[in-house]
Structures are given as structure tokens and as C-alpha cells.
Amino acid sequence: MDYSQFLNHEIARIPYSGIRRFFDIASEMKEVISLSIGEPDFSTPWHVRQEGIRTLEQGKTWYSPNRGFTELREEICKWIERKYGVSYHPETDVVVTVGGSEAIDLCIRCLINPGDEVLIPEPSFVCYVPMTEMAKGTPVVIETKAEDQFRLTAQALREKITPKSKLLILPFPNNPTGAVMRREHLEEIAEVVREHNLLVLSDEIYGELTYGDRSHVCFAEIDGMKERTILINGFSKTYAMTGWRLGYAAGPTEILDAMTKLHQYAIMSSPTMAQYAAIEALRNGDQDIESMREQYDMRRRLIVDTFNSIGMPCFEPEGAFYVFPSIQKTGLTSEEFCEKLLYSEHVAVVPGNAFGACGEGFVRVSYSYSLKHINEALKRMERFLKSL
Amino acid sequence: MKKLLHLLHEDARLTNAQLAVMLNTSEEAVANAIAEYEEAGIIRGYKAIVNWEKVDSSPNKVTALIELKVTPKRETGFDTIAHRIMEFEEVESVYLMSGGFDLAVMVHGSSMQEIAMFVAKRLSTLETVLSTSTHFVLSRYKEGDVVLNSEIPDDRREYGE
DSSP, X not given: XXXXXXXXXXXXXXXXXXXXXXXXXXXXXXXXXXXXOOSOSSOOOHHHHHHHHHHHHTTOXXXXXXXXXXXXXXXXXXHHHHHHOOXXXXXXXXXXXXXXXXXXXXXXXXXXXXXXXXXXXXXXXTTHHXXXXXXXXXXXXXXXXXXXXXXXXXXXXXHHOOTTEEEEEEOOSOTTTOOOOXXXXXXXXXHHXXXXXXXXXXXXXXXXXXXXXXXXXXGGXXXXXXXXXXXXXXXXXXXXXXXXXXXXXXXXXXXXXXXXXXXXXHTSSOOHHHHHHHHHHHHHOHHHHHHHHHHHHHHHHHHHHHHHHHTOOOOOOOBTTEEOOBOGGGTOOHHHHHHXXXXXXXXXXXXXXXXXXXXXXXEEEEXXXXXXXXXXXXXXXHHHHHHO | OHHHHHHHHHOTTOOHHHXXXXXXXXXXXXXXXXXXXXXXXXXXXXXXXXXXXXXXXXXXXEEEEEEEEEOOBTTTBTHHHHHHHHTSTTEEXXXXXXXXXXXXXXXXXXXXXXXHHIIIIIITTSTTEEEEEEEEOOOOSEETTEEOSOOSOSOOOOOOO
16 A cells, blocks of 8 residues: 555655664674764663652552643742742743653644744754644754854854744754853844844753853843743753653743643643652752763763864864764765764764754764773774774 | 772773873873872772683682681781781682671682682681681672673663664
């Protein structure tokens, strides 16, 4: 039977995520050292896991309210207030979702009418363009550049604004580049947002993973931006809880109402075991974040230093757990580089163009791996570069 | 520089250059800190974790844990006997324990026979040793934080984004 006649045209046309392709090949090979996975290598802190186990033992296996347990929403609001000094109302301004990804999808679908333009800085995580397309919106890509440390600049944003522009995606700290936006950069962006009456989806899933003296600035902190921002965050990266699938959105009541409606019909409620565990994480997890961040930071320094010395120049990423070195000197395309590296040295990294066309000439390397693993991979990569 | 200790404990073969980069300091500072730790007796040595079971004709193929009950000395308690025991080169480690016995002694040798003779002739004959109970190690799964003899990969993640 020809099922293509039945499929929605958009989804039939949209390709699978380019991140997966390389670890599908890698998983078939032996002795592969991978630096391709974008999730913490730590397990969820034990006290958080224990909370999940305890609720299972007690048989608390029912639905929660659509928005998520009140207690969890209260803790989320306290956490945001404590970290960024922004206050949200737990009853009306928050929805707990199945990962940050669901929150992104809800937000785009609840805001975008056919033809509305969504401004998407790239390189960035792979979901914004396809989700916009499924919502019949028009993705407008803004290229960020290595010479700007892959930050979004007000000028680049202005150049892409049209009367149809509605929503700006702010994916910082950034996957795959590790770029962060400091307060002064966000203020520049805020000015443009105000001028052109835009809304902002601020995907801050890596917000707790920033390095150096200055901590993450939430876009809603910027003067006048709270009312224009849908803040998206979650537990996956912050607390090493990827498999629990839990995230959230916070923002203006009317928008969160719409998102909750869609969530109610599509999802009903997020996994409750994960919600109970998340309450524990928010209450008692600060130390866990700190010790994971310390580990990431040491690996980050090592990997950046080594890349710069072996001929894969990279700017110093200040967030997330990725580095995005340039491979232009090799004369290979990102795909060729990754393929050759995989076949000759059995090291898997992700081609930069999986995150947008302007990622060409770069590769994404994750350092959410043990030191032993990273050192072995770096040795192999150095040998590979010498062999070219 | 406590982080330095943790890093060395994880992998003692990291170079000073690598350690300096990770700790955001100079190689010289790392070298000095290590020298100080050595001087102060905080770092006591550097050894490879060897899976002897995979080494042919290894002299140290058999290990046993020996529980010892002893009579403590009036002045020195368990120290005298512990010091005497750790002098044997067959002895890998000696611990004073809480619970049903006093000293736990890890002993290695080339055969069970050799260890049995060591216990019978040298350990149990020591003055103040009341009784011994010898447990042979059958298989080593994990040692010094490192998994030996395992098919389970270190990293079990498969599906990250």
C-alpha cells in the first residue's frame, strides 16, 4: 500500500534529525569512542532517584493535574525566583511538560498562525525549524558566526525582521556551539524585541551549565522582557534527568493557558514519578549541579586546549557541554570529516551542518564523557589530523 | 587544590600540562602542589591497576581475605600485631575492623596452597593471634573504582540528542 498518499505533506517532507545518523553508524561498529551524545554522562543524583522509587513503592501512580502537581509548580517558581529574581505565579504561569521539547512544540503551535515568521538563530538544536513548519509558520534562519562567538547580534536580528515576524527563538546557552549571551548582549536583543513587538521563546535548558565567573542571565530578567518571554527549562541537563522526560514553560498567563489547553489534549499530564523526583531535585539539588558543573568545566578546559593545539581551532564555549571546533583547515566538509574520522579512527562526532547550514565547516564535540574516554578520543583525533 | 587530588585519584597518568589546563593554573603550580602532597604523605604512591587473571604465569594470581582475631596489647592495642603482619611481603593490606573480628588481611600468592601454608605456618603462629578464617577471592569484578573482567561497557548511553 502506498502510505505516502495518506501522510501529512509537511511531515513526509521533513527529514530525520541529522544528529542520529552518525551514532547509528557508530553503534554498528566495534571499539568506537563517541563524543557525539548530547546528554549528561552522570546518573540522576541518588536522592532524586530515591524519591522516584519511593513514590512507586507507595503506589502513587496516578495522573497529576494537567499543569503538573501544584507542589512542583511552586518549587519551579521558587527556583526561578531564587536564581534569576523573576517571579511567576504557580497557578497560572507554569506548565510542566514532557521535556523541554514538548514545551517548545506547545509554544510554537500556540503562537503561530499560517505565514507567521519565526526567527531562528543557527547553528542550534534541531527542533525549531520542523516544529515551525508543522505549525505552518515560516522559519527564518539567522546565522550566527564564529567571529561573534556564535552570539546573536542585534544587527543580524534586525536584518531578518519583516512585518510578519512574530516569535524569536533564543537558544542560549547554545547546543551545539556552547555560546552564551551575557546581560549586555541580551539587552541589545531586548531593544529590537521591543521595537518590533516580538515574543521570545527563550530555551534555557542549559542555563545552569555555564562556566566562568558570570552566571547565566535569564531573558525574562531583562527590563520589560518578562511579559514577552516564554521561558523554557527542564530537568534533563540541569539534574542529569534526561530519561525522566520532564521540562516546563513559564510565561504570561494567557499564553500559558493556551499551552496548557494543548498539553491537556495531547499529553494530559507529565509522568508523575518524574514530577515527584523533580520536587526533590529543585529543593535539594544545588550541590549536585555544582559538582557536575565542576566536572564539565575541567573537561571543557582540557578539550578546548587540546583542540586549539592540534589544529582544530575553537573559541572558548562558556555554556552547555559542547565545543564546536572549526575543521575548515582540513579542506573537508563536516560530513566528510566525521565519516573519515569514524571509519579511520573510530571516533564519532556530529557534523556541524546537522544544526543548520551555517554549521558547515564545524563539528560538534560533546564533553559529557569521562576523562579517560575524552583523552582516548583526543589522542585518536590528533593522529587522524596528522594523517590528513 | 583538592580537585587535583580527585583528578589524580581518577587517573594518575594525567600529565601536569593536562592537569594545569583543567584546573586553570600553571604546570609549575601543579608540580609544586603534587610535591607538597607527596612530602606531606597525602599522596602515598602511584600504581597501575592490573588484572592479574589475564597475565600468564603471574606470581599474584590468588588472593585471600583473612579474618584475624587477636588479643590487643595493654599499651599499644592492635598496633603491634598489625605492624608485625604488614611486614610480610605476601600481605597487600591490613585493616582494623569493627564487628566480629579484629584485623582484615588481604594476602596474595601464586596458589591457594601457598596462601594456606602462609596462614598456617606464619600468620596463625604469631603471638596474640587467636584464630584465623581464610576466604579465597574467586573473582574480581571491580577494584580501585575500576571494573575488571566485564562485558558491561563503561558508558551505557545510546540515544542522546
